[in-house]
Amino acid sequence: MNQDVSSISFPNLETERLWLRRTTQEDAEAVFAVFSDPNVTQFHDLDTFTRLDEAIGVIERRAKGFESGRGIRWGIARKPDNYLIGSCGFTWDREVNAAEVGYELASQFWRQGIMSEALRAILNYGFEIGGVQFVIAEIMLENVASRRLVEKLSFQSQGVLKERGFWKGEHHDLEKFMLMRSQFTAV
DSSP states (O other), X not given: OOSOGGGSOOOOEEOSSEEEEOOOGGGHHHHHHHHTOHHHHTTSSSOOOXXXXXXXHHHHHHHHHHHHTSEEEEEEEETTTXXXXXXXXXXXXXXXXXXXXXXXXXXXXXXXXXXXHHHHHXXXXXXXXXXXXXXXXEEETTOHHHHHHHHHTTOEEEEEEEEXXXXXXXXXXXXEEEEEGGGOOOO
């Protein structure tokens, strides 16, 4: 990677409608609201939250992941109220100069172009600042909306990985998508 992103301060990003920022303990109720919705957790490797301390744990794990250089996860906050409505980010794979993307959004904000706006901003960060050569996304086959999202952003299917994921007590087939630096067009 061009820059050791673990040695820099947390990079806040801004788009037309969003602030992408560090999630803090003050956001715990907003994180809980997102993950307590079974529509959001349906395709996620987390169980639906029932307690606020589960949200606090996610915030702490994501902060540790950034501090250790394993990854970065931005809270997606809407303008102008700065209220957190989801998150998106990367897990870095330094050996191959790549990243895996992950994301979730409160269901009342689905189908409004919010996640594609947020992902364009972080993809630009990953390619330009992080220096990654490619970004992958692994998506459950049933998650049609997520597949459409990454295809809209020019990710290309690399095929289905049988029983690649294991959460909620069962194996899941995942479709692997890849976006090369040379295929990405910042908007």
